[in-house]
Amino acid sequence: MNQMSMDVGTALGSSEAVADAAPKMTARNVAVSYGATQALRGVSIDVSTENVTAFIGPSGCGKSTFLRCLNRMNDTVASARVTGEIQLDGKDIYAPDMDVVQLRARVGMVFQKPNPFPKSIYENVAYGPRIHGLARSKADLDGVVEQSLRRAGLWDEVKDRLADSGTALSGGQQQRLCIARAIAVNPEVILMDEPASALDPIATAKIEELIDELRGKYAIVIVTHNMQQAARVSQKTAFFHLGSLVEYGDTREIFTNPREPRTKDYITGRYG
Amino acid sequence: MTERLATGAPTAWGSDAMQNRIRRRYRQERLFRGLGIAALALAGGFLLFLLTTIVASGWNSFRATEVQMAVTFDPARLGVDAAAAKADPNLLAKANFQGIMGDASDAQFGRGVRIVSDGAWLTLRDMAQADPSILGTTQTVWLLTTSNIDQLAKGAFDLTIDAADLPVTATEIALWKRLNSEGKLRTGLNALFLTGADSVDPELAGIWGALKGSFLMLIITLVISFPLGVLSAIYLEEFAAKNRWTDIIEVSINNLAAVPSIIFGLLGLAVFLNTLNMPRSAPIVGGLTLALMTFPVIVIASRAAIKAVPPSIRDAALGIGASPVQVVFHHVIPLALPGMLTGTILGMARALGETAPLLMIGMRAFLTSVPQGFTQPATALPVQIFIWSDNVSRGFVEKTSGAIIVLLLFLLLINGLAIYLRNKFEVRW
Ligand SMILES: Nc1ncnc2c1ncn2[C@@H]1O[C@H](COP(=O)(O)OP(=O)(O)OP(=O)(O)O)[C@@H](O)[C@H]1O
Ligand SMILES: [Mg+2]
Numbered sequence: 001m002n003q004m005s006m007d008v009g010t011a012l013g014s015s016e017a018v019a020d021a022a023p024k025m026t027a028r029n030v031a032v033s034y035g036a037t038q039a040l041r042g043v044s045i046d047v048s049t050e051n052v053t054a055f056i057g058p059s060g061c062g063k064s065t066f067l068r069c070l071n072r073m074n075d076t077v078a079s080a081r082v083t084g085e086i087q088l089d090g091k092d093i094y095a096p097d098m099d100v101v102q103l104r105a106r107v108g109m110v111f112q113k114p115n116p117f118p119k120s121i122y123e124n125v126a127y128g129p130r131i132h133g134l135a136r137s138k139a140d141l142d143g144v145v146e147q148s149l150r151r152a153g154l155w156d157e158v159k160d161r162l163a164d165s166g167t168a169l170s171g172g173q174q175q176r177l178c179i180a181r182a183i184a185v186n187p188e189v190i191l192m193d194e195p196a197s198a199l200d201p202i203a204t205a206k207i208e209e210l211i212d213e214l215r216g217k218y219a220i221v222i223v224t225h226n227m228q229q230a231a232r233v234s235q236k237t238a239f240f241h242l243g244s245l246v247e248y249g250d251t252r253e254i255f256t257n258p259r260e261p262r263t264k265d266y267i268t269g270r271y272g
Numbered sequence: 273m274t275e276r277l278a279t280g281a282p283t284a285w286g287s288d289a290m291q292n293r294i295r296r297r298y299r300q301e302r303l304f305r306g307l308g309i310a311a312l313a314l315a316g317g318f319l320l321f322l323l324t325t326i327v328a329s330g331w332n333s334f335r336a337t338e339v340q341m342a343v344t345f346d347p348a349r350l351g352v353d354a355a356a357a358k359a360d361p362n363l364l365a366k367a368n369f370q371g372i373m374g375d376a377s378d379a380q381f382g383r384g385v386r387i388v389s390d391g392a393w394l395t396l397r398d399m400a401q402a403d404p405s406i407l408g409t410t411q412t413v414w415l416l417t418t419s420n421i422d423q424l425a426k427g428a429f430d431l432t433i434d435a436a437d438l439p440v441t442a443t444e445i446a447l448w449k450r451l452n453s454e455g456k457l458r459t460g461l462n463a464l465f466l467t468g469a470d471s472v473d474p475e476l477a478g479i480w481g482a483l484k485g486s487f488l489m490l491i492i493t494l495v496i497s498f499p500l501g502v503l504s505a506i507y508l509e510e511f512a513a514k515n516r517w518t519d520i521i522e523v524s525i526n527n528l529a530a531v532p533s534i535i536f537g538l539l540g541l542a543v544f545l546n547t548l549n550m551p552r553s554a555p556i557v558g559g560l561t562l563a564l565m566t567f568p569v570i571v572i573a574s575r576a577a578i579k580a581v582p583p584s585i586r587d588a589a590l591g592i593g594a595s596p597v598q599v600v601f602h603h604v605i606p607l608a609l610p611g612m613l614t615g616t617i618l619g620m621a622r623a624l625g626e627t628a629p630l631l632m633i634g635m636r637a638f639l640t641s642v643p644q645g646f647t648q649p650a651t652a653l654p655v656q657i658f659i660w661s662d663n664v665s666r667g668f669v670e671k672t673s674g675a676i677i678v679l680l681l682f683l684l685l686i687n688g689l690a691i692y693l694r695n696k697f698e699v700r701w
Binding site: 071073076078101102103104105106108109111113115116117118127128131132178181182184185 | 514583584585587588589592593595603699
């Protein structure tokens with residue numbers, strides 16, 4: 001147990017959590033129920049641009065559910081009911097005058113299961129910039145596509161086959177394609193639901209580099225089952241368990257000195 | 273079982289009980305395959321039988337028999353002035369070609385013996401109008417024979433039985449034998465069958481009138497039911513709230529698809545003819561009636577196609593800020609299009625073969641002209657088949673099968689188109 005704790009400890013990233021200027025997104029007392037089942041209750045978290053936030057917790061504890069509240073993707077689930085308050089730049093995103101379409105362009109998402117469009121690799125990445133009119137010319141768009149694919153660490157593998165279908169890529173490549181697609185829109189907040197679950201160590205390192213690079217410019221939330229990864233890339237960590245937020249704080253604190261015994265058990269792998 | 277799993281003893285694959293079970297499994301597999309093949313063979317056999325009977329009795333309708341005879345284009349008998357007619361061939365339009373044809377027939381085959389079809393004078397008129405210089409001369413021409421001679425030439429009658437039991441007279445048989453031996457009969461392509469409309473004389477009856485009626489109707493049906501059906505399906509699947517009202521609408525549409533077609537005919541009669549006073553027997557009314565019938569089919573097929581689009585694709589598009597309409601038009605429709613088109617085309621194929629509702633709105637009129645527009649009286653191919661099948665004359669029996677061949681060919685064409693479009697637009701994953 002101590003050994004594991006040590007391992008995670010050594011994985012901790014070099015960057016310390018810095019004081020938040022002003023949180024990009026704030027969630028207060030958020031609860032979600034799917035029909036009669038309560039999936040999430042009483043979650044309050046701040047997400048900032050300065051710090052990468054990691055969500056950890058056992059399967060089914062509500063990490064994806066909470067993430068989907070932040071860009072209102074739960075609107076598409078007919079049975080989902082969201083209560084509480086979530087703000088983006090101090091504006092309630094569930095307010096009636098909120099433009100959901102614009103919200104989702106500002107709060108981008110990489111889904112847990114890779115879901116490329118059954119279109120070409122190029123089209124997959126170019127779609128977002130195109131519908132939002134972000135590129136002025138074809139050359140401009142080409143540039144956005146290349147840069148996004150490069151940042152997602154996929155460019156070298158696909159640069160000669162941009163016209164191939166995105167669905168013909170391997171699982172890990174699809175995952176990076178989806179990351180490229182999300183960042184191509186230049187969102188202010190990026191929500192990543194297990195973006196490296198199907199990636200080899202090299203591709204994972206690329207994604208972690210990307211996250212590091214984006215930190216400070218974008219607010220990033222990452223869901224992960226990999227403790228080392230959470231420790232490496234994040235400065236803030238939230239531990240969810242059975243639909244509640246158990247502990248939320250600086251990653252260094254959570255991994256070296258958790259307040260809650262449940263957190264400690266989970267991080268050290270004792271959790272059953 | 274759990275005990276054995278718990279003890280970890282290896283499975284006894286060689287035991288008798290196990291071997292018996294394995295043998296039984298293989299036996300069941302063989303039996304099932306055998307049944308499947310038998311069912312397929314039976315269905316194939318029926319299809320083959322159906323097609324061979326229809327083709328055997330129908331292919332002759334695409335051929336017609338002509339007789340060679342000498343016709344004198346006598347201007348006096350025609351009732352025209354030769355010089356004037358040569359200057360203006362249009363004057364020949366009302367000339368008495370029946371007269372000169374009758375004279376020639378009486379002279380060469382005997383008074384009152386009908387060998388040449390009543391409608392064959394049109395050939396003479398066309399000849400004279402194309403080349404008025406033949407006025408005053410005698411020409412050797414090939415003219416369409418009556419259905420009886422045509423049938424004799426095609427060998428439709430069993431001549432070994434008593435002539436009194438045959439629908440042809442002994443005179444006709446004798447004449448046919450004589451003309452045949454003189455080489456004055458020939459059988460060739462029956463252009464009239466493919467270009468004409470209905471007629472009381474089987475040798476003059478064609479399917480073009482009915483076919484065009486069907487086309488005109490299907491255009492109306494497609495133009496009305498495709499956009500309505502697809503838009504309804506998209507709205508119901510992608511935009512409508514899921515509540516009691518949409519449930520009721522869904523059930524109603526499903527029931528509508530199961531309503532017998534004759535009911536739609538009654539509806540068309542009540543609404544389009546009796547209430548809206550639209551013209552009777554017109555393709556527009558037939559098309560609207562068939563559109564009512566095809567609409568639910570298209571809605572159901574389109575909804576199924578839309579449902580089959582994985583929700584993750586919608587999530588992906590919504591997640592980068594596409595609006596619901598963009599999601600539908602950029603992602604859902606392209607993926608659902610093959611299914612929508614297949615459903616639509618199969619619905620159209622069903623509409624093409626539909627008879628009962630058209631009978632209700634008066635599309636079974638006897639029409640000897642090809643319809644010229646959506647509001648002119650018309651009939652439809654299946655209705656034409658129905659009308660001809662009522663006729664016992666040997667010539668119409670042949671025409672019935674001929675029209676069925678044409679209908680089947682068009683259905684084949686439509687289904688082929690459905691398969692082609694499905695493959696063309698199918699997005700490979
Ligand atoms: N669309 C839905 N309808 C009904 N229940 C749902 C739905 N989505 C999630 N749930 C339920 O909500 C709870 C939380 O699910 P969620 O997907 O948020 O878990 P998670 O923490 O992301 O798990 P994992 O790590 O396995 O991805 C689960 O019990 C799940 O069954
Ligand atoms: Mg999840």
